[in-house]
Amino acid sequence: MSNHSEAPVAPVGPCEPPYYAAVFTTVRTQEQSDYSETSAHLEELVKDVPGYLGMDHAQTPGGLGITVSYFRDADALTQWRTNVEHRVAQQRGRAQWYESYTLHVAKVERSNGFTRAQAP
Numbered sequence: 001m002s003n004h005s006e007a008p009v010a011p012v013g014p015c016e017p018p019y020y021a022a023v024f025t026t027v028r029t030q031e032q033s034d035y036s037e038t039s040a041h042l043e044e045l046v047k048d049v050p051g052y053l054g055m056d057h058a059q060t061p062g063g064l065g066i067t068v069s070y071f072r073d074a075d076a077l078t079q080w081r082t083n084v085e086h087r088v089a090q091q092r093g094r095a096q097w098y099e100s101y102t103l104h105v106a107k108v109e110r111s112n113g114f115t116r117a118q119a120p
Contacts, residue, residue, distance in 0.1 A: 011053035014111040023104040051076025
């Protein structure tokens with residue numbers, strides 16, 4: 001999605017399974033006009049979807065982007081997938097912003113995490 005330069009460096013915490021993960025991997029083109037603005041808008045818009053749980057994003061130095069969005073149930077994921085503004089951005093992504101992408105949707109059956117305790 002966006003460059004996430006202001007995002008905290010922490011993954012989305014574990015959630016109570018089952019839930020869904022949408023894994024979106026991309027390679028972007030050189031033509032990125034309005035990409036950052038659109039991405040930031042979509043990141044705010046998805047927060048309004050009932051059942052949205054959070055998002056993780058990483059970008060490799062070579063240009064592979066990975067965004068994982070988490071949703072409580074399939075209905076929440078469908079609501080986001082069919083959102084009108086999201087659909088317009090998807091079309092623009094295929095036409096302009098992405099060299100290639102893949103989308104994998106998975107049902108999460110197990111979730112756990114770890115956070116190192118802060119030194120006093």
